[in-house]
Amino acid sequence: MQKNEMLNTQTNIFIDKLQSFIQNKELIRLTLSAKRDKDSDLKKLIVTAVDLKKGYCLNVVYRHNTKDITKNYNIPEGISMITDALENDFWNAELFSKNENVNLFILPTGKVKLKISEPAVQTIPVFSHDKAKDRLINTDKNIYLRELGITNSTWEVRREMSDKYKQINQYIELLAPNLNELSLSKDYHVVDMGSGKGYLTFALYDYIANNLKRNVRMTGVEFREDLVNTCNAITQQAGFENLSFIKGTIEKTELQKIDILIALHACDTATDDAIYRGIKSEAELIVCAPCCHKQIRKAMKVTNELGSITRFGILKERQAEIITDSLRAMIMEAFGYKTNVFEFISLEHTPKNVMIVGRKLHHSTVDRQQVLDNIAAVKKLYGIEKHYLETLLDI
Numbered sequence: 470m471q472k473n474e475m476l477n478t479q480t481n482i483f484i485d486k487l488q489s490f491i492q493n494k495e496l497i498r499l500t501l502s503a504k505r506d507k508d509s510d511l512k513k514l515i516v517t518a519v520d521l522k523k524g525y526c527l528n529v530v531y532r533h534n535t536k537d538i539t540k541n542y543n544i545p546e547g548i549s550m551i552t553d554a555l556e557n558d559f560w561n562a563e564l565f566s567k568n569e570n571v572n573l574f575i576l577p578t579g580k581v582k583l584k585i586s587e588p589a590v591q592t593i594p595v596f597s598h599d600k601a602k603d604r605l606i607n608t609d610k611n612i613y614l615r616e617l618g619i620t621n622s623t624w625e626v627r628r629e630m631s632d633k634y635k636q637i638n639q640y641i642e643l644l645a646p647n648l649n650e651l652s653l654s655k656d657y658h659v660v661d662m663g664s665g666k667g668y669l670t671f672a673l674y675d676y677i678a679n680n681l682k683r684n685v686r687m688t689g690v691e692f693r694e695d696l697v698n699t700c701n702a703i704t705q706q707a708g709f710e711n712l713s714f715i716k717g718t719i720e721k722t723e724l725q726k727i728d729i730l731i732a733l734h735a736c737d738t739a740t741d742d743a744i745y746r747g748i749k750s751e752a753e754l755i756v757c758a759p760c761c762h763k764q765i766r767k768a769m770k771v772t773n774e775l776g777s778i779t780r781f782g783i784l785k786e787r788q789a790e791i792i793t794d795s796l797r798a799m800i801m802e803a804f805g806y807k808t809n810v811f812e813f814i815s816l817e818h819t820p821k822n823v824m825i826v827g828r829k830l831h832h833s834t835v836d837r838q839q840v841l842d843n844i845a846a847v848k849k850l851y852g853i854e855k856h857y858l859e860t861l862l863d864i
Contacts, residue, residue: 495567500513502560505558506558513532514532514554515530526544527547528540559575560575572585605638605676605680608624608625610624612707613706640813648676656685657684658685661732662730663692670700671712687712688712690722691714728754729752730750741857744800752829755806757797762789765796765851768854769788769792775788795810796847804862805833810823811823
């Protein structure tokens, strides 16, 4: 027996209505909510119709507690998925169309209620896949995006790389205000420590050189030689004359004056090595997105009331992350930087989503001793003897 045949008559009517709205291109939105499994991370499904190159499809947003996942289905697949979700995952469904709204309520007892009403506001269906949005990084004839696999041969963003493209643009959007406000020499040096495959390195060079029209020399430092060779080959194809990649590590690579230092997802104390190099070079801008926080977690010896929190492993880990990055920001302030800590990218991409940005203040009014006293107080509260960055800076 097919699943549709097992459903309650009212549910069958609801599915028939949905199919009719889709067929007549009247569907505005379908929302499935009131999850059956209280422990499930999936909160709701939001379904709309989209007109893609491959045809008319259903766009489904899986809304979780901390992320959204979007998938496109052809019509039969989409109807089947929705039917399964009504049977197994959700109690309620709200269906909005051009001329009619339909609400379905499934009770734990097995009873089903169906309510049909006229829409309060007349709405015209929109079938475009995305709202147009200006991006700081353009895709048209952008060779490095093609070579990195983000766009195809016709300069369109590959579906599987759309999140990476959004991440690149969000990264540039976050840095743009600082880059626009900095007073730098005509030929300044940007160093990206741990550049990896170079996605963000290429994008930043592109933005500075082509959007801001500034002369910039940029170096990507990466330990894996194969990635260094690949990235250097792409710079040649893209014509990025002042961008180069070298093999090395954060702490040992010899570099000339650093004006902007970037270290994204450097593991544990490697972030501190990067901040140290930025401070010692008197970099105008230091940008870090830390990854792993092992040093402080091991160093924490809480003997006060906070021990009630840190006795739980997961909470101790999160406390260690917060304390590590807070102390980093405070130490940078003690050395004349105005710091800010904020979310870098959404949790659906990576759980390590904090960015620390420090701008050099040439006329700082910060009370350095007060900052150092605050650092000491935080360490005392958590039973921390020394932050690794303090050791590097000898404070």
